[in-house]
Amino acid sequence: MNNQPILEVQEATKSFGGIVAVNRVSLDVHDGEILGIIGPNGSGKTTLINCVTGFIKMTSGKVLFRGRDISGKPPHKIADMGITRTFQIMRPYYSLPCYKNLVIPLFSPRAKRTGGWRGGGKLGDRDTVGIDILEEIGFERDSFVPYKIASSLPTGYLKRLELARCLALKPEIIICDEIFSGLSMSEIASMVPLIERLQMDGITLIMIEHRLRELFRVANRVMVLNFGEKVIEGSPEEVMADDKVKEVYFGSEEVEEVMSHA
């Protein structure tokens, strides 16, 4: 593994008025790694990745992508570099059919550069490429599902659609904001191999999660946030064993259950 981290956050701070949502959080992610970020509600996880992806401006701090400073850049520039994200509240284009949803990322400058998807040629037009990506992510090609209007889809498919939107850009990093939340156990069970395959394809993942058991199965490292501050960072086993984490999650049954398994 290369020594230089692919993504490095230095002392990121974001305050909304008097409330400090993210307080001097630093992290680094290496190529091909899965980093989990956990923490109770309101601990600043989503704010942190909003800062990284440029959707909100940091009060202070720096984000380096492959050694280049990307803090303060607009979100479309950051996505153009290969840092894509899914949204916690799914944001598909509700009025378009699923596969047409993917035409939009495939139309972006990055997809044109990385995929050679200009339409036509042996790769087919954007519709075809879109359906291919959807199939890869778990939409059945010969069913109605990829052709349905996005507003009529269940949550599980919408979460996959979010991932597909990222994949269309051929990203280097995907930041998943609670990709497992709201899914049934079986849906999660089918999602986990997908995440593992993305990692095998060489994509670096940052996952924000509440479903600790599934996260601990896939993550290489886990970081715990509480009140906007980093509590601990380490391997899943280290984090599970840590007393401070138990304190943060005090009373949460799932953690207790996971801890007892450890």
Next chain:
Amino acid sequence: MNNEQGRKERLDRGIKVRTDGLYAIMSLRELCYLTVPRLVLIVGLLILPLVMPSMYWQRVISIVCIYAFLALGFDFLAHFVGLVCLGGAFFIGVGGYLAAILNTSFGFPPLVTIPIATLLGGAICTLLLLPCLPLRGVYFAIVTLMYPLVLMRIIEALNILGGTDGIMGVASFANRWIEQYFVILMVLLFLFGLRRLVNLDIGLVFRAVKDNDQAVRASGMNISFYKAIAVFVASALGCLGGACLVHIYMWSGISLFALDFSILPIAATVIGGAGTVVGPVLGCFILVPISELLRAFGTLRIVFYCLILVAFIVFRSEGIMVYGQRKYHQFERWVKI
């Protein structure tokens, strides 16, 4: 046996879904089903000037087409890009004054001034609206509403561009037939052009900006850029209308910035059917002649006009075209395949 049949059906279903957008032209009847509505519109518009009883009504047709440009632009921006534009008067004014200046000061004929005024006017309007494009919400609507008022007062106060008298002596079209067929052909061109545009890949991006601009940004695209393109298209349409109007009236004045040009296209869009592109044109062909017919009532004109509008909104709030399309597609069941 049963199992196999089920499997075959499943496969067929996939094929059916994938070919949903394709039309296999199998019989004259189906051919008619697809083309007749379009032909009725095209032929109807083309023979309209010939059947008009008087020159007065022929002139009304030209004015209807001017409003149709604005309504097309409004419908495109509001329902495919998600920008509510109240600036019809702004586009008309900019296009009109540009055409008038190009004609009177530089001596260009109408067929040169109109394309220049369209493109240059579109660029100027887009440039002036650029600052409010990154914002979401009502700001775009407010700014577009404000610009015509500002320009009108500037011209009035500084007494530039002819002041309150306006620019007189603008050349007219060679004759009234050229005038009418020029605007009618332009309406048809932009009508079918816009319909094509919104179904292209870039049109899908516009619709995505309307649906969910954050996701478009997360896909690595600059939404302000795409909004600017869309605003350019709509404002160029408006400027085209303005340029034509100036050459029809042979005069350009501050009444080009009148609020009518902003409001009537919106009413026409509501009545004709929002988001159908053809609906707004139809709306203009209903609303503008009605307002002319109602001149017989004198001052009560506006009252009747409002009553008709209210009736439309209460009884057919989805718009004529949306209703009509739905009913028309129900015919499909009668066609034997």
